[in-house]
Amino acid sequence: MEAQLPKHIVMVPFMAQGHLIPFLELAHRILNHNPIFTITIVNSPLNINYLRSAIANGPSPPHQIHLKSLPFNSSDHGLPPNSENTDGLPITQIIKLFHASTALETPLRGFISDVISDEGSPPVCIISDVFMGWANEVAKSFGTVNYSFTTGGAYGSAAYSSIWMNLPHRNLANGGTHDEFPVPGFPESCRFSITQLHSYLIAADGKDEWSTFFQPQISLSLKSKGWLCNTVEEIENMGCETLRNYIKLPVWCIGPLLPQKMLKTNPGSGIVGRRSGKQPVIRPEECIEWLDSHPQDSVLYISFGSQNTISETQMMELAKGLEESKKPFIWVIRPPIGFDLKGEFKPEWLPLGFEDRIGKQGLMVHGWAPQLEILCHPSTGAFLSHCGWNSVMESLSQGVPIIGWPLAAEQGYNAKMLVEEMGVCVVLTRGVHGRIVKEKVKNVIEMVLDKSEERKGNDMRRKASEVGRLIRASVDGSSYKAMDEFLSTIL
Numbered sequence: 001m002e003a004q005l006p007k008h009i010v011m012v013p014f015m016a017q018g019h020l021i022p023f024l025e026l027a028h029r030i031l032n033h034n035p036i037f038t039i040t041i042v043n044s045p046l047n048i049n050y051l052r053s054a055i056a057n058g059p060s061p062p063h064q065i066h067l068k069s070l071p072f073n074s075s076d077h078g079l080p081p082n083s084e085n086t087d088g089l090p091i092t093q094i095i096k097l098f099h100a101s102t103a104l105e106t107p108l109r110g111f112i113s114d115v116i117s118d119e120g121s122p123p124v125c126i127i128s129d130v131f132m133g134w135a136n137e138v139a140k141s142f143g144t145v146n147y148s149f150t151t152g153g154a155y156g157s158a159a160y161s162s163i164w165m166n167l168p169h170r171n172l173a174n175g176g177t178h179d180e181f182p183v184p185g186f187p188e189s190c191r192f193s194i195t196q197l198h199s200y201l202i203a204a205d206g207k208d209e210w211s212t213f214f215q216p217q218i219s220l221s222l223k224s225k226g227w228l229c230n231t232v233e234e235i236e237n238m239g240c241e242t243l244r245n246y247i248k249l250p251v252w253c254i255g256p257l258l259p260q261k262m263l264k265t266n267p268g269s270g271i272v273g274r275r276s277g278k279q280p281v282i283r284p285e286e287c288i289e290w291l292d293s294h295p296q297d298s299v300l301y302i303s304f305g306s307q308n309t310i311s312e313t314q315m316m317e318l319a320k321g322l323e324e325s326k327k328p329f330i331w332v333i334r335p336p337i338g339f340d341l342k343g344e345f346k347p348e349w350l351p352l353g354f355e356d357r358i359g360k361q362g363l364m365v366h367g368w369a370p371q372l373e374i375l376c377h378p379s380t381g382a383f384l385s386h387c388g389w390n391s392v393m394e395s396l397s398q399g400v401p402i403i404g405w406p407l408a409a410e411q412g413y414n415a416k417m418l419v420e421e422m423g424v425c426v427v428l429t430r431g432v433h434g435r436i437v438k439e440k441v442k443n444v445i446e447m448v449l450d451k452s453e454e455r456k457g458n459d460m461r462r463k464a465s466e467v468g469r470l471i472r473a474s475v476d477g478s479s480y481k482a483m484d485e486f487l488s489t490i491l
């Protein structure tokens with residue numbers, strides 16, 4: 001009998017750390033579920049190198065995962081040389097990278113043709129990032145199908161898609177009051193605020209450089225056979241219903257795409273190990289040792305994800321508020337907005353003598369921290385986060401409540417959902433122009449870390465812990481079932 005060729009899936013992630021890693025985790029998850037597949041992840045050369053080191057740094061990679069580098073030259077798109085990832089790029093360049101990402105279409109077509117010559121048939125499907133909607137056309141023209149993968153949550157993805165496609169805030173008079181407006185797909189009672197939108201979205205008119213990328217790409221992704229979503233059905237009931245209602249396609253909630261150790265009932269402290277192409281500037285063991293010296297649920301962890309930072313004034317007030325709160329903290333810090341994020345950190349961005357004065361109260365990490373190890377440690381009591389979806393899932397999976405400071409993308413919608421639907425978050429401020437004073441920083445930190453009964457912090461922790469339980473239960477429950485259903489549709 002002739003041996004059956006493995007079923008080939010081609011994955012097309014967007015060119016950002018917060019997208020590449022969930023795609024890699026998705027590939028692992030699919031293969032754990034059913035090893036019959038071969039998966040090729042395609043991207044620009046530097047992102048493929050990044051994924052190669054992520055695989056090398058992580059636990060033993062299955063032989064069925066292949067990486068394919070597609071030609072891409074950032075200088076052809078008005079970007080600085082070697083700019084193939086949002087990491088470290090200022091916002092004005094990020095939009096150029098979004099537009100440039102569509103240049104991967106022609107080389108992807110070449111690759112699919114090669115697959116057909118070698119294997120006699122096209123891949124069983126392409127799984128493309130929601131931002132890489134053009135992959136739908138590629139799939140169709142080669143007689144295969146496309147599924148979209150949103151690396152965000154259900155609520156955030158629904159809001160992001162609907163707001164970009166409809167720009168509902170442009171017509172506040174149409175059913176809106178003051179600065180609040182309804183969003184197509186969401187219940188009438190769920191109003192969004194103009195303050196939750198980034199300035200480029202507030203200014204968008206359908207013809208600007210942001211709309212002319214997002215509208216066609218989301219619109220193409222709406223032609224997929226269905227969407228995979230990095231969330232858990234039970235924790236986002238309303239978000240899942242809204243996403244299905246808005247996109248009118250099947251949605252499989254297959255998250256959380258996190259390392260197995262984080263999903264154990266009591267992960268405890270220790271090395272989690274992750275697939276990441278970046279090395280922390282501090283050894284995980286050092287962080288763990290520092291956390292070991294603090295009581296349970298007492299430490300605030302602060303990080304704004306892989307590509308964001310705050311303003312100079314905000315940094316100063318945050319530092320003062322932290323110092324006055326006297327609460328222990330780990331702060332992943334980068335140069336403020338307007339400066340080279342990978343450049344040298346200048347002492348004048350913090351209060352005079354700050355780092356010397358805080359001593360054992362704070363651990364400053366200049367660059368990249370071992371976030372998973374920090375969040376899994378029992379001493380970590382709260383996370384001051386920009387509400388990027390990976391950070392949200394990582395925090396909630398460990399029952400850690402969130403102090404939200406959304407900065408860009410769908411982070412404002414994530415924060416809204418975490419506050420209104422889950423009750424696990426309080427918003428400190430929004431954006432790089434958001435007002436922030438040290439007194440508020442101090443009060444919010446104290447409130448969230450306060451474990452006394454009847455305090456809001458205690459309630460947030462209890463709710464976060466319940467969400468964490470649901471996330472862990474989904475691994476053998478709803479998310480497992482959703483993956484099963486998805487794979488049976490492509491087999």
Ligand SMILES: O=c1ccn([C@@H]2O[C@H](COP(=O)(O)OP(=O)(O)O[C@H]3O[C@H](CO)[C@@H](O)[C@H](O)[C@H]3O)[C@@H](O)[C@H]2O)c(=O)[nH]1
Pocket residue numbers: 016017018019150151152303304305306307308332367368369370371372387388389390391392394408409410411
């Ligand atoms: O010092 C650090 C900082 C970050 N991380 C990791 O980097 C990832 C950051 O991801 P996320 O929290 O999602 O933030 P972004 O990198 O900003 O993510 C982009 O992609 C997400 C998924 O689509 C969106 O939700 C965000 O809005 C978008 O900015 C997480 O896994 C973190 O664990 C570290 O390990 N160490």
